Amino acid sequence: MKIIFPLLALLGGFAVAVQAQINGGLGKKIGAIEGSFVSFLIGTLALFFLVLFFGKGNILAVQSVPKWQLIGGLLGAFYVTVMILVVPKIGVAPTLVAVIAGQIIIGAIIDHFGLFGGVKISIDFKKIAAIVLLFVSLYLYNYK
Structure with missing residues (x-):
């Protein structure tokens, strides 16, 4: 059963590589920042429905977490924007x-x-x- 986590990480790596190419193409067509926005918007909608139908946590508890823990979304946006800029070049x-x-x-x-x-x-x-x-x-x- 321990093998499931490395396999999930491997699949996550596959997803990142595919996402990089897809987002790179999107950014070339509509702009890097715009491509990042569209990518995150679609991801946000997907997560909204996952939370709505399958969420078991308490999203309101976000008010009690240390504020520095909320920068993950900013780091994700930075990462996606960098990928959109760099993948088409190299x-x-x-x-x-x-x-x-x-x-x-x-x-x-x-x-x-x-x-x-x-x-x-x-x-x-x-x-x-x-x-x-x-x-x-x-x-x-x-x-x-």
Whole structure:
């Protein structure tokens, strides 16, 4: 049963790659910010109906969360806008290599310091080597 979570993450990665290409094309047709808006509007509508029909939480409890926890939507909007701008210029795979490198680097920093209430997981030599290899892969993928 533990395999379900890595498989879901893999499917999430597939979705991000497909979304990048779709949103890149949308942004080329209607504009980057407009494409981000349309993407988020459709996603918001989908989530509205999911909450309406399947939600089991308490959306009104959002008033009690620390305000910094509400910036996730802004970060998502930034991410989608960046993808819309970058994918048409360099393609999906090189963009995602850079995104993954950024995620791993900031993820390692967040884990190392236990930021945002996370568990502390120290950065060691193997993790640093993995980050260096990510940069090597980014270089190899982008430059001929």
